[in-house]
Amino acid sequence: MGELTAIDILIHPDDSMLARATSVNERMRQSVPPPQGFALDEHHQPHITVLQRYVSSVDLDAVYDAIGAVLGSVELSTLAFTAVAIRHMEVGTPGVGLSGIIVKPGPEVLDFQSRLIDALTPFTGSDGTADAYVRTDAEPEINSATIDYIEHYVPEHSGENYMAHVTVGLATLDDLSTIEGESFEPLTFLPAGVSVYQLGNNGTAAKRLNNWAV
Numbered sequence: 001m002g003e004l005t006a007i008d009i010l011i012h013p014d015d016s017m018l019a020r021a022t023s024v025n026e027r028m029r030q031s032v033p034p035p036q037g038f039a040l041d042e043h044h045q046p047h048i049t050v051l052q053r054y055v056s057s058v059d060l061d062a063v064y065d066a067i068g069a070v071l072g073s074v075e076l077s078t079l080a081f082t083a084v085a086i087r088h089m090e091v092g093t094p095g096v097g098l099s100g101i102i103v104k105p106g107p108e109v110l111d112f113q114s115r116l117i118d119a120l121t122p123f124t125g126s127d128g129t130a131d132a133y134v135r136t137d138a139e140p141e142i143n144s145a146t147i148d149y150i151e152h153y154v155p156e157h158s159g160e161n162y163m164a165h166v167t168v169g170l171a172t173l174d175d176l177s178t179i180e181g182e183s184f185e186p187l188t189f190l191p192a193g194v195s196v197y198q199l200g201n202n203g204t205a206a207k208r209l210n211n212w213a214v
Contacts, residue, residue: 003057004125006132006150006199007209009067009116010047011079013166017189020083021046021101021168027179028169032096037170046166047195047205048081048103051116052153054128064210066119067196073115076191076214078108081164083187088176097176100165113162117154126151134198134206142201149203190214 013021025040038044055063081103088097128151130142155161171179193213200206 002125004054004128004132005057005060006054006128007052007063008049008197008199008203008205009051009053010049010195010197010205011081011191012045012047012193012195013081014189014192016187017081017083017103017166018046020187021166024086024099024101024168024179027175028099028171031171031175032169036093036096040168044167045205046168048164048166049203049205050109050113050164050194051120051158052150052199052203053120054125054132054150055120055123056125059123060209063120063123064196066123067116067194067210068212070112070115070119071194071212074108074112076194078106079112079191080106080188081109081190082106083166083184083189085184086168086176086180087165088171088173088180090173091170095173096170097173098167099169099171099176099179100167103164103166105162105164109164110159110162113158117158132199134200136200136206139201146199146201146203150199 029037040046083101083103085102087102088099091098133142195211196209197205198207
């Protein structure tokens with residue numbers, strides 16, 4: 001298929017979820033302050049990934065048109081999520097975890113994801129390499145785990161295997177044990193917009209390529 005681009009189709013949450021994510025991030029930064037920890041800002045925007053794929057770079061305009069057509073066929077106000085818990089995964093630094101707010105998607109979200117998968121099938125490639133990603137002086141390499149994750153996003157992380165979340169920061173494992181043990185008030189929220197980003201290392205949304213407002 002030629003040159004590929006690793007993309008992330010993501011949903012921007014509404015103000016209610018942004019406020020919740022910002023509040024949790026403040027606690028994370030008290031646990032692991034910058035520069036290792038990070039604030040939610042223009043470089044770490046809260047979002048929910050819907051689909052990650054390798055697509056043909058020369059067909060990016062057609063990819064945007066296909067996404068736009070899917071968006072035109074669904075009512076975005078029905079794409080509800082409910083925040084249900086805080087969980088974490090361990091990262092390379094001993095004693096530190098990357099935390100996220102787990103969000104449960106409604107059935108309309110899974111249908112939206114399925115439609116996107118079908119719409120992008122003509123432009124989807126395989127065997128992506130580091131050249132498909134945004135690389136920077138700070139992160140000049142793309143690790144093999146990232147490359148493999150996007151390669152197998154469908155079906156390993158889609159459909160019944162889809163685990164939606166909003167990344168909210170780094171904290172020590174001790175602090176995360178306390179935070180995750182606290183009661184969590186569920187929050188149902190809606191999209192504020194949809195964007196396509198080119199991915200960076202560790203699956204970060206590194207470079208915005210296109211966006212659609214609700």
